Amino acid sequence: DPYARLLLEALKQSGCTVFNDRHFSCENCDGCVSGGFDAATSQIVLCQNNIRQQSHMNRVVTHELIHAFDHCRAHVDWFKNVKHLACSEIRAANLSGDCTLMNEIARFKFGLKGHHQTCVRDRAIRSILAVRKVSKETAEKAVDDVFDACFNDLEPFGRIPHSKADAKRAYRDFQNRDRYTANL
Amino acid sequence: QPPRSCEDYWGEWKHCRGLRHAFHHYYAHGELPDCGRWREDYEACRAWERDRAAAAQVPGPLLACPALRRPGLLGHKPRSRGVWKLRKSPPPDWYLPLD
Numbered sequence: 001d002p003y004a005r006l007l008l009e010a011l012k013q014s015g016c017t018v019f020n021d022r023h024f025s026c027e028n029c030d031g032c033v034s035g036g037f038d039a040a041t042s043q044i045v046l047c048q049n050n051i052r053q054q055s056h057m058n059r060v061v062t063h064e065l066i067h068a069f070d071h072c073r074a075h076v077d078w079f080k081n082v083k084h085l086a087c088s089e090i091r092a093a094n095l096s097g098d099c100t101l102m103n104e105i106a107r108f109k110f111g112l113k114g115h116h117q118t119c120v121r122d123r124a125i126r127s128i129l130a131v132r133k134v135s136k137e138t139a140e141k142a143v144d145d146v147f148d149a150c151f152n153d154l155e156p157f158g159r160i161p162h163s164k165a166d167a168k169r170a171y172r173d174f175q176n177r178d179r180y181t182a183n184l
Numbered sequence: 185q186p187p188r189s190c191e192d193y194w195g196e197w198k199h200c201r202g203l204r205h206a207f208h209h210y211y212a213h214g215e216l217p218d219c220g221r222w223r224e225d226y227e228a229c230r231a232w233e234r235d236r237a238a239a240a241q242v243p244g245p246l247l248a249c250p251a252l253r254r255p256g257l258l259g260h261k262p263r264s265r266g267v268w269k270l271r272k273s274p275p276p277d278w279y280l281p282l283d
Contacts (some may be wrong), residue, residue, distance in 0.1 A: 022279070039235075042275060043279060065234060072274050072275065072278070073272070073273060074269065075268055075269045075271055076268055077268075087264055087268065101211055114212070114213060116213075118216075146264075146267050149266055150264050151263050152263045162211075162212075166208075174187075
């Protein structure tokens with residue numbers, strides 16, 4: 001999957017090579033959680049009892065790899081700073097394909113003009129509430145405070161990938177960026 | 185020389201003007217994309233190629249990170265740097281074995 005390939009390459013270049021048996025864990029999870037990133041162990045958890053389709057798996061892996069990438073490149077205070085958590089959740093919802101039009105329609109959420117941002121905001125809030133004991137108002141405020149900065153941080157994709165074709169394009173640009181610099 | 189081949193700028197311009205990209209841009213940003221800069225980059229690239237024999241400088245717009253104006257490429261500082269501090273080295277426990 002080009003989304004995952006790009007992220008794995010970006011992680012490697014940032015000094016965080018991902019090894020499947022060290023950095024991934026498949027577990028049974030409560031509720032309808034699909035996965036998570038455990039910063040304490042630097043491990044991505046995939047909820048094997050709640051993922052039933054390859055496309056969903058791809059999306060969850062991408063989402064969690066974005067958290068891992070943020071953990072690798074920045075001092076993210078996952079547990080005490082809600083704004084940090086909000087920022088990574090905004091980026092994960094924005095760049096993983098969580099909020100494509102088809103996914104939103106499947107959730108019976110209909111909208112077109114700028115609806116992607118509405119979805120990203122709502123899903124980021126939902127994700128915060130799923131992992132932290134904070135009020136809805138606190139989660140909403142944190143997301144709103146950092147939304148502009150974090151929605152527009154498109155690393156390592158450089159664009160919002162709306163499809164695998166976009167992700168492949170982004171991967172090509174990512175691989176070529178050293179050449180672009182050298183040319184300059 | 186320009187960071188990318190002139191065909192790349194042309195390809196990006198064509199992609200930007202396509203219906204699928206326009207739709208996705210409207211869905212994400214609530215407005216249609218502005219593709220003019222890709223065309224300008226292409227023209228600037230072609231002009232550099234034509235004048236290369238005269239040892240022309242790479243045109244200014246191409247130096248100003250054109251195709252690489254995409255945030256996140258070529259060391260563009262991410263907008264989120266106001267939210268958190270970037271690391272100078274990866275987390276020290278990334279490779280530590282699990283208990």
